[in-house]
Amino acid sequence: MSLEQPRQPDAGVTPEGDLDYDELADLLGERVLDREEHINAEGFVVRPDEVEDTLSTLKQEAGFDHLSCVTAQDYQDRYESIYHLKKYDDPTQELSVVVPTTRDDPTSESAAGVFDTADWQEREAFDLVGVDYEGHPDPRRILLPETWQGHPLSQDYNQDKPQIVPLREHANPTEERTNVPQESDTMFINIGPHHPATHGVLHIKTTLDGEQVADIDPDVGYLHRCEEQMCQQSTYRHQIMPYPDRWDYISAGILNEWAYARAAEDMADLAVPEYAQVIRTMSAEMCRIAAHLLAVGTFALDIYGDFTAIFMYAIRDREVIQNLLEDLTGQRLMFNYLRLGGVAWDLPEPREEYFESVRDFLDEWPSRLEEYHNLLTSNELFQMRVVDTGILPPEEAKSYGATGPVARGSGVDYDLRRDDPYGYYDQLDWDVVTDEGCDNFARASVRLQEMEESARIIEQCVDLLEDWPEDERDIQSNVPRTLKPEPDTEIYRAVEGAKGELGIYMRSDGTDKPARFKIRSPCFCNLQTLPVMAEGEYIPDMIAALGSLDIVLGEVDR
Amino acid sequence: MSKNELHDTLDQAQSTQEARMGEGVDSRFNSKLREAFGSTPFILTKFDQFMNWVRGSSMFMLLFGIACCSIEMMHTYAVKHDLDRFGAGVPRASPRQADVIIVPGTIVSKFAPRMKRVYDQMPEPKFVVSMGSCTISGGPFQEGYNVIKGVEEVIPVDIHVPGCPPRPEALIYGIAKLQERIANGETSPVTVKPYELEQFGDLEQDELVTKLADQVDEDDLVMRYNWADSA
Numbered sequence: 001m002s003l004e005q006p007r008q009p010d011a012g013v014t015p016e017g018d019l020d021y022d023e024l025a026d027l028l029g030e031r032v033l034d035r036e037e038h039i040n041a042e043g044f045v046v047r048p049d050e051v052e053d054t055l056s057t058l059k060q061e062a063g064f065d066h067l068s069c070v071t072a073q074d075y076q077d078r079y080e081s082i083y084h085l086k087k088y089d090d091p092t093q094e095l096s097v098v099v100p101t102t103r104d105d106p107t108s109e110s111a112a113g114v115f116d117t118a119d120w121q122e123r124e125a126f127d128l129v130g131v132d133y134e135g136h137p138d139p140r141r142i143l144l145p146e147t148w149q150g151h152p153l154s155q156d157y158n159q160d161k162p163q164i165v166p167l168r169e170h171a172n173p174t175e176e177r178t179n180v181p182q183e184s185d186t187m188f189i190n191i192g193p194h195h196p197a198t199h200g201v202l203h204i205k206t207t208l209d210g211e212q213v214a215d216i217d218p219d220v221g222y223l224h225r226c227e228e229q230m231c232q233q234s235t236y237r238h239q240i241m242p243y244p245d246r247w248d249y250i251s252a253g254i255l256n257e258w259a260y261a262r263a264a265e266d267m268a269d270l271a272v273p274e275y276a277q278v279i280r281t282m283s284a285e286m287c288r289i290a291a292h293l294l295a296v297g298t299f300a301l302d303i304y305g306d307f308t309a310i311f312m313y314a315i316r317d318r319e320v321i322q323n324l325l326e327d328l329t330g331q332r333l334m335f336n337y338l339r340l341g342g343v344a345w346d347l348p349e350p351r352e353e354y355f356e357s358v359r360d361f362l363d364e365w366p367s368r369l370e371e372y373h374n375l376l377t378s379n380e381l382f383q384m385r386v387v388d389t390g391i392l393p394p395e396e397a398k399s400y401g402a403t404g405p406v407a408r409g410s411g412v413d414y415d416l417r418r419d420d421p422y423g424y425y426d427q428l429d430w431d432v433v434t435d436e437g438c439d440n441f442a443r444a445s446v447r448l449q450e451m452e453e454s455a456r457i458i459e460q461c462v463d464l465l466e467d468w469p470e471d472e473r474d475i476q477s478n479v480p481r482t483l484k485p486e487p488d489t490e491i492y493r494a495v496e497g498a499k500g501e502l503g504i505y506m507r508s509d510g511t512d513k514p515a516r517f518k519i520r521s522p523c524f525c526n527l528q529t530l531p532v533m534a535e536g537e538y539i540p541d542m543i544a545a546l547g548s549l550d551i552v553l554g555e556v557d558r
Numbered sequence: 559m560s561k562n563e564l565h566d567t568l569d570q571a572q573s574t575q576e577a578r579m580g581e582g583v584d585s586r587f588n589s590k591l592r593e594a595f596g597s598t599p600f601i602l603t604k605f606d607q608f609m610n611w612v613r614g615s616s617m618f619m620l621l622f623g624i625a626c627c628s629i630e631m632m633h634t635y636a637v638k639h640d641l642d643r644f645g646a647g648v649p650r651a652s653p654r655q656a657d658v659i660i661v662p663g664t665i666v667s668k669f670a671p672r673m674k675r676v677y678d679q680m681p682e683p684k685f686v687v688s689m690g691s692c693t694i695s696g697g698p699f700q701e702g703y704n705v706i707k708g709v710e711e712v713i714p715v716d717i718h719v720p721g722c723p724p725r726p727e728a729l730i731y732g733i734a735k736l737q738e739r740i741a742n743g744e745t746s747p748v749t750v751k752p753y754e755l756e757q758f759g760d761l762e763q764d765e766l767v768t769k770l771a772d773q774v775d776e777d778d779l780v781m782r783y784n785w786a787d788s789a
Binding site for chain 2: 145147148152157159160161163164166199201221222224229230233246250251294312315318319332334553554
């Protein structure tokens, strides 16, 4: 990576670049109580009071600098937290740290001292499953209201019990203001949960010192619609697939479906025909363009109220892409197009006509992009607002587990399409876009350039599909009608969604439904970096930073 | 004129008012002027009809995004579908300037009190379009532990637009229907709303309330969800 000094090779890596789990186990010594086999990686079982030591050794000496996900779950006899570790340099090198605790006293040491991202992830684990994290800096609920009773994803939760939710935060805004001490220059304001600049139902508790942001506390959970529970009570084969469309709902449906498809296909060892992979790749990149377009359009709307030009242009171009996707999948927004082992159906007939409309879009695209560059990146107004505001240094980005355009805008060269290849990406010619500006401008510019790369990918896919022999157009491999993976198979798999690394952890229990389904949401982790970017800045710069993060509340709250 | 006769005339006037209002017109459409007059002279009747036509032809929508449906709602406002063509397309950021609230997405327990507050802040007469399956029944998330089974559990709804999400055309159709109704002075009956904002102190003292007593103040507004009843 360009920003880093050359350093010693990590411990536990063979000269070929593979992980040597025995060496890693030796590195941790007696802290490893047991070793488990997960499909993606080995799991080292450690004591609940040695979490911080273990993780910090792995981070410092073995180079595991990316805490991708924290999964909590409960078994009949124990609670378990799993820390899914990866490396930003090579995300195929994975390791899980499994921390079991007893049912009577589910207390486990917090990892927030080693990885900043563990802060929110452990809060979520506490909120939904009920594992207590000792030494956690901020042990509050995160998705559910503070007065909630019970932990809904634990086994003994009764969903029919009544709950009481207070409306305290916003009871009387003027009263809040008069409560501020007279001499003090600080002011507390609520932004959201109903506010146009928050891109949905996000609530930001902001403390201002004069006009500067002194403290900021994003309050999420206003769209927590139990996606994990829904997936846990649905069957692998068909019932889960519609839900991913609704995580990141900015037309990024196929990217999300792919996250589930990839995890489930690897878990059940299903093959996908190459032809289907090309269609997946093409449609996924169309989704990426649509998602980035909305990000760029609303960003312009946020920072200088450009409702008439950029926003409308972006919506106009989205309509074009949505038409292409509708022709392919039958839906404008919630595609439900991928199937385990393939896709739902072939390209629409007549094929030539479809290819022609895709090519029309691609021919027009460079001039459209140039227009966006004229209106945004080379616009002085825009530059004044976003250059050198919302700084996110690469080391902080990594520690907070930022991925996607947010990480790439901080110079972190991390893209799962290239680094952990899936689909047809490794056989196509395209580049990962990074920008070392670390500011709001860099993130917006990365998105604009990524759309260019996506168009390149689509073009190559169309070329491939046009020449594909007619008798080899398999869209679906043989998949059993009812899918029942071996009991206690565990997998964590991620794809590059529109906002970053979208991962899914699944554990099977021998039935046709997953026993635990955990979604690693890129937006959830990216949003955690907001205080880093915004504290000390002015309020409008905070809004710009929030816009440049491009969060989708459906995916933050799940 | 005797006292009795005067009384009869008043009675008559009142029933005329009722007769002129017709069925299906509720108090939301009554102007202050009409109330002051007590009866409905011809010119005011025409004025009311005129006002209804005006209301239907120039609706200010609340800029209110919740979930997936709000993306389709944005597309409905913007180019190609351009809701403004139908006199209903200027989104207002403040509820105090809006007549219509489109509820575009899943309502969860934490958000319902806030939505109720936003709805309460809108001036009368106000209308609600519920967009998407989630706002009708909870949709695909109906079985979720945190999901309100339809927006009608919290606020009254005039028009339901089904779909997941509804296409912009469907939303436009729903809004056109609402405009038609408003112009005719019709509204839907207000249905039962089991979930209300109330003061914590007024709640029935049961196990849950006693447990939360030290976390919530007596005069805090709360919403109590009896999940078992609403399924």
